[in-house]
Amino acid sequence: MLKSFVMNDTTKPQVRFFTVTQDDDGQRIDNYLLKTLKGVPKSMIYRLLRKGEIRVNKKRTKPEYKLVAEDVIRVAPIRVSEKQTTVSTQLNVVANLEKQILFEDDRLLVINKPSGMAVHGGSGVNFGVIEALRALRPQATMLELVHRLDRDTSGCLVVAKKRSALRNLHEQLREKKVQKFYHALVKGRWSNKLTRVTEGLKKNDLKSGERIVVVDNINGKESETRYKVLQYYKGATLVRAFPVTGRTHQIRVHCQTKGHPIACDPKYGHPEFDAQMKEQGLSRLFLHAASIEFNHPLTNNRIMVEAPLEPSLQKLLNKLTQEKP
Structure with missing residues (x-):
């Protein structure tokens, strides 16, 4: 990702030089x-830029300057905290992350994210998938999330290993060239005719600090999810959901507003239905990012990666009584 060398004694703050690579x-x-x-606060970086203590090719620069390959950045002596996020290797979910990698090459990797694990640290979470991957792959020069999944949702999560791949995949997301398909177990019998939900969605912050999303077709953001019935069960339906737009909690709220909340959804669920599913052994939100399709950033070949259901979800489906269409 970058090449660097330092001057002066390594025990003191020192001048640092970074040469920008093509990837940045x-x-x-x-x-x-x-x-x-x-470890350097954002405010300090802007102050150093303003004072000219950070220069590019020996010249002062502004925060919005866009780097060019082979630019040389000089950073004046400052104390830099290199403390790394501590990841508990005793947690099985972290230790098993390596086994959850579904696809990997020198540009990106796709991992089957476990339910209950945040994609990154913050908001009371010490670490997430990305911090754990960085700890497990200390030799990797770059690992960055391409997109996100809710903490309770499992399945395909793409991580870029090069800046160029990250830019390419973000562009594909903007141009809707990335297709993500989810499997969800919902309450009741979903109609085969209900193939598209287009309710507008708006984020609301409660006094408790909790964020929920509500349907608002006047002030909310335009949203669309397409659905297909995969299997009917007694009192429930397994559906495939394709979010055309990518709003927060989109699939979950669209299911709820049509009277078919997802099993064990802590925010938008149905208490009686959730209780029934818990009696059958379900202890998590039944929403799984089953597959993802995109053009490979280097070859432009279309690839699809699939993530199998975790054993607890498959075990639940095996317990339920199937019904005919």
Whole structure:
């Protein structure tokens, strides 16, 4: 990702030089420094830029400057905290992450994210998938999330290993070239004719600090989810959901508003239905990112990666009584 060398005694703050590689070409310098100077507060980086203590090719620069390959960045002596996020290797979910990798090459990897694990640390969570991967792969020069999944949702999560791959995949997301398919177990019998839900969605922050999403076709953001029935069960339906847009909690709220909340959804669920599913052994939200399709950033070949259901979800389906269409 970057080449660097330092001057002076390593026990003191020292001048640092970074040479921009092709992978970081076009990135804003403030974002580059936030990623590179670990432990340095954002406010300090902007102050150093303003004072000219960070220079590019020996010249002062502004935070919005876009880097060019082979630019040389000089950072004046500052104390940099290199403390890394501590990841408990005693947690089975972290230790088993390596086994959950579904696809990997030198540009990206796709992992089957476990339910209950955040994609990144923050908001009371010490670490997430990305921090755990960085701890498990200390030799990797870059690992960045391409997209996100809710903490309770399992399944396909794409991580970029090169800046160029991250840019490419973000562009594909903007242009809707990435297709993500989810499997959800919902309450009741979903109609075969209900193939599209287009309710507008709006985020609401409660006084408790909890964020929920509500249907609002006037002030909410345009949203669309397409559905297909996969299997009917007694009192429930397994559906495939394809979110055309990518709003927060989109699939969960669209299911709820049509009278078919997802099993064991702590925010938008149905108490009686959830109780029935818990009696059958379900202890998590039944929403799984089953597959993802995109163009490979290097070859442009279309690839699809599938993530199998975790054993607890498959075990539940095996217990339920199937019904005919």
